[in-house]
Amino acid sequence: MGVMPDDETRTPTLGEAPATTAPPSGRTPPGQRPTGPSPWFLRLVMAGLVLAALNLRPAITSLGALLEEVRDGLGMSGSVAGVLTSVPPLCFALFGVMAPRLARRFGAGAVVCAGMVAIAVGLAVRPFTGGAAGFLAASALALMGIAVSNILMPVIVKRWFPDRVGTMTGLYSMALALGTALAAAVTVPMTDALSGSWKAGLALWGVLAAVAVLPWTALVRDRGNAPGQPAAHRRKGPAPRITRSRTAWALASFFGLQATAAYITMGWMPQIFRDAGVSAGTAGLLLAVTMAMGVPLAFVIPRVASRMRNQGPIAVFLSACGLVGYAGLYLAPAAGAWVWALLLGVANCAFPLALTMIGLRSRTGAGVVRLSAFAQSTGYLISIPGPLLVGVLYQHSGGWGLPIGLMAALMLPQMIAGVLAGRDRTIEDEC
Template sequence: MPDETQHRTRTLSPAITADVPTKTPAPQAAQAPQTAQAAAGPSPWLLRLVTIGLVLTALNLRPAITSLGALLEEVQDGLHMSAGAAGVLTSVPPLCFAIFGVMAPRLARRFGPGAVVCAGMIAITTGLVIRPLVGGTAGFLAASALALMGIAVSNVLMPVIVKRWFPDRVGSMTGLYSMALALGTSLAAAVTVPMTNALGGSWKAGLGIWAVLAAAAILPWIPLVRDRRGAPGQPAAHHRDVPALRITRSRTAWGLACFFGLQATAAYITMGWMPQIFRDAGVSAGTAGVLLAVTMAMGVPLAFVIPRVATRMRTQGPIVVLLGSCGLIGYAGLYLAPAGGAWAWALLLGISNCAFPLALTMIGMRSRSGAGVVRLSAFAQSTGYLISIPGPLLVGVLHQHSGGWGLPIALMAGLMVPQMVAGILAGRDRTIEDEC
């Protein structure tokens, strides 16, 4: 009997094991505390800690990319990069997200989501510290890849953590961290150039300073490093108890992956190339960075509103069409009058880029279980980022060979149509469990 009781104790969540003695006289005596604790759920301070961790993590999921976009010309000159090599550099983020995002579910099952996100923040910090110190393109790419590896696993696990810790608030919590992500994105775009000037004009200092914010994001996850269950009440064998889903059989999963990939293509082209488009049109470097910041800042309020609206709708197709239409108008303006209507195009493209929080929300809505969300998040994001890899590279090649921005902008606008089609498919009222 003691051996059986000890085994039962080990299967309880961390909050429960603290109150259950290791030698209980009878299994029935442990049942009441277990039920009461499960009903009570996680403690408020722990939920607050997870919320702080989500927000700080989200703030760090884009500065490594948008700070580089604001200083791309200086980095090219400093490292003697061609336009083609710069195109490769802008394709590194989705490549890393696709490769390392696949690893996130397995790592989360073995070490726990909190530990993996903590390791991700450490990787981001280390990569941002090393990146300005290297002297060549290869070292710069390697350090960038290390930071992007941390971003990749955290990208995949954000919807998972929300689904597990806040199952009754998926829309609002997704909106909260999406808003923080947009804030970090726009902040890096807006202040990188001024900070670089304040730090002596060195692009290395302007890029390296963002390691400080990444280091702060490590702290909230440290108490959760040893929690391998994801949330109280989630058994360690959670993933093994759910039959394996053949997710590739789901049309919704494929639609969501294509929608995610095409919106990521638009986002990374925007972050990597839009400041340069404005600068080539006669806009100053500082103003071009602010315009990118405006584009990213549109996601701050809308990233909080759109998930809440989306969770109240049976299908999310109308939102997909609205966002895509804004993108088409923005690209048309960028082609016809890039400098004259710069602020309007920045606003419209910012609205269009809010397809990202919508995609994250649909990941949480298109599965009934936490295990399903893990698989869907990994599949949609990894496949989606694979789809997005050629986009930024193609823009660089087209720009280099055409000598202008007409063809790249036409490519961006053309990709918006299949994005809307895929989004309508992904937004239908069904789950992957139904289709698998």
């Protein structure tokens, strides 16, 4: 394992967009045209990344906080509600596949802008559709916007900040974690402040998505190459099949297994604590602590990972935290509840690590688009059965021994996949 120079100063590899540099005075020398975007424009892109990331999870976690009220209000059966909770990873997998083709045709900025519009419309409309079918359709619209934006966030980072992949990945990963925790924490109090109207409480999240549309309108017409990247680096002819890359498969497996653990944690951890004798309020607070751990660590981990030639040791550490956390849930769920919640919160930070490796395992922006789409779409497909299987094991075994055993067992292949995905190589080498 070697340590690289700071990701903001390292020399790009062959095919990677070089960083644009400016003279110390901040002014372009006489007779030389500026080759990169202006600082204000980069700040606008940065604001767009943060606002977009804040909107990539509230559609899910705000609904979870009011699921009982939504079921009663729309007359949903338990089966329909179960389908509703399993729709997000399915939509992420199906719609995420569309992102590379859309980005090639319209540009990544335009697609993310359209994604924010879809999220805003879907969230604003779904509470007022008047039935379960309309609610599901509007939710699918919002999730489609989230899916394509999920895929293209690493692409935007690679395009506009090729010399700061770790820093910018950490910034939007932190914003994503903040949006996740914020929607879970404030949706119910916000609904209570609106005279208990769950419709208004859910629809208000559409306002945040509408605000996120604004900075992306400046990137709608941007369809060119990364700043400073010569035309010779643009791929000509058909691209090699990414399925030939072992690193791509390892990264997809790592992404899928960490997503499995995250959805199991969000869906079932409060019930584990409640069955162990912890009060409902405390169980919800423990979940909030687990989710909140992702806010600072989602910024730190990508920065550290981008300075290392091999990210495998970080994947091993995070999986080990998960193993200890699950062992604690099995042996003493109530006595050490806060410790296990903290450890599982650290383990859940495999998500920003996966996003960082997507940006590092390809030399070009085009490669990042393909790798991001493949790893995330395949990964979300892998994650679908996990939460359902935990529920089946819990129902048929009558306890949490077998489900927790399954959760712990999944940490081992996640660890192996992380080691393989973290090796210092690119998909271009393998394809």
